[in-house]
Amino acid sequence: MARVVLHIGTHKTATTAIQDFLARNREALARQGIVYPALGPQSGHHGLMFTWHDLLPPSYRLPGSDDIWETLSRQWADKDVTLLLSSEEFSRGYPSRVDMADLRRRLSAFEEVRVICVLRNQAALLQSVYQEVSRQHKVPPIESYVNRSLAAGHASGVFLSHAALYDFLLEGFAPEEILLLSYEQEVAAPEGIIGRLLAHASPAVDLAALGSLEQSSNASSPPAATLAAVRLAHPGIPEAWAFQTAAKVVQRVCGSEARTSLLHSREVVALHDAFAAENDALVARRRDVQPDFFLAPVALRPETITRDKLGAQFWMQLARELYAASLSRP
Incomplete structure (x- = not known):
């Protein structure tokens, strides 16, 4: 039976680690x-997005991206594969x-379609998105960003409302085709x-036959370090030395070992x-099709040390470190 599984994130849920692993173990x-097809230079299949928008860098564009979905269907929809x-x-x-809706139509040749979407609690999600964006772009102070x-x-651009994201998926896919995790x-x-x-994508998968399952991609600085680096660089983009x-x-x-x-x-x-409350309501909405959600x-x-608990000692030590570093520069 020909199956297609779309792993759609969300952002900041180990997607890069997952994609790197899948590419290494193709x-x-x-x-x-x-x-797990090789589509472009990235381990993830981001170039598929050019079918609908061009928000990504041009280097992500796939050759023949206009008919890539037809090519995938022609290659795999009549094979006994996932x-x-x-x-x-x-x-x-x-x-x-x-x-x-257009995406679902493009997958219609497959006998079974499954969408896997991983959801992270919104406090951790927002923080992680801010950290990621701040490494390459100018960001406002965290207070304004929140x-x-x-x-x-x-x-x-990343949904904070899991309910709104689920409604977005329902524009093309039936509830039973969606797996929220x-x-x-x-x-x-x-x-x-x-x-x-992998087990959700293909329940019969033999994990022992694959490489190490350790998650290792896209390690971030401690959140408090991001906070300090952004404030040091504002309104610019922090350089690597600021994070370090x-x-x-x-x-x-x-x-x-502290969590900040x-x-x-x-x-x-x-x-x-x-x-x-919205999350609770979403769990209730999914009860009939996914009772263990x-x-x-x-x-x-x-035990997390939030911004208000960092204390003056942290900022004093940071100032001393910056002063000492300035003395060593030519």
């Missing part, structure tokens, strides 16, 4: 009937998005989120108030 997966496609850009909401994101319902639950599984994604210097101070003041956050505790509460609380871990 041949081993093919021996198990899972086809065609696995992965890009978090499928789930982007703003400023442009995929036409889900307020803007809450008002808009998205963080740099909790990032927090999947990443805590013994086989990790990569193993869990701030990370050193975070480790010295907070400890190497660039969010204020009041902002975490605001995110909870904005989305917790779960979403993690909109919160950070209790």
Whole structure:
């Protein structure tokens, strides 16, 4: 039976680690009937988005991208395989998005279609998106970013409302074709989120025949280091030394095992108030087709050091580190 599985993210749910693993293990997966095609230079299939918009860099564009979906159907829709496609850009909401009805139509030659979407609690999601964006783009102070994101319902184009994202998927796919997963639950599984994604995509997969399932791509600086680096560089883009210097101070003041956050505790509460009830309602909506669906609380871990708990000691140590560094420069 020809199946197609779309892994659509969301952003900041180990998508790069998953895609890198799938690309490295392309041949081993093919021996198990899972086809992860090589489409462009990236490990993910982001070039497929050019069918609907051109938000991505031109280097992502695939040769013959206008008829790539027809090519994929012609190659695989009559084979007894699972065609696995992965890009978090499928789930982007703003400023442009995929036409889900058109996407479903383009997959109509396959006997079975499944969409896998991993959802992360909104406090951790917003923080992680901010960290990612701040490495390459100018960003406002985190206080403004949180307020803007809450008002808009998205963080740099990434849906914050899981209910709105689900409604977006329903524009093209039936509820039973959609599998929603909790990032927090999947990443805590013994086989990790990569193993869990593969098991959901193809239940008969032999994970032991594949390489290490360790998640390793796109490691970020400690959130408090991002907070400091952005404030040092504002209104510009932080350079690598700013992240490195701030990370050193975070480790010295907070400890190497400490969890920090660039969010204020009041902002975490605001995110909870904005989305917790909506998340509960989404779980209830999915009960008939996915009775074991779960979403993690909109919160950070209790031991997390939020922005308001960093204290003067952190900023004093950072100032001293910056002064010492300035003396060593020519």
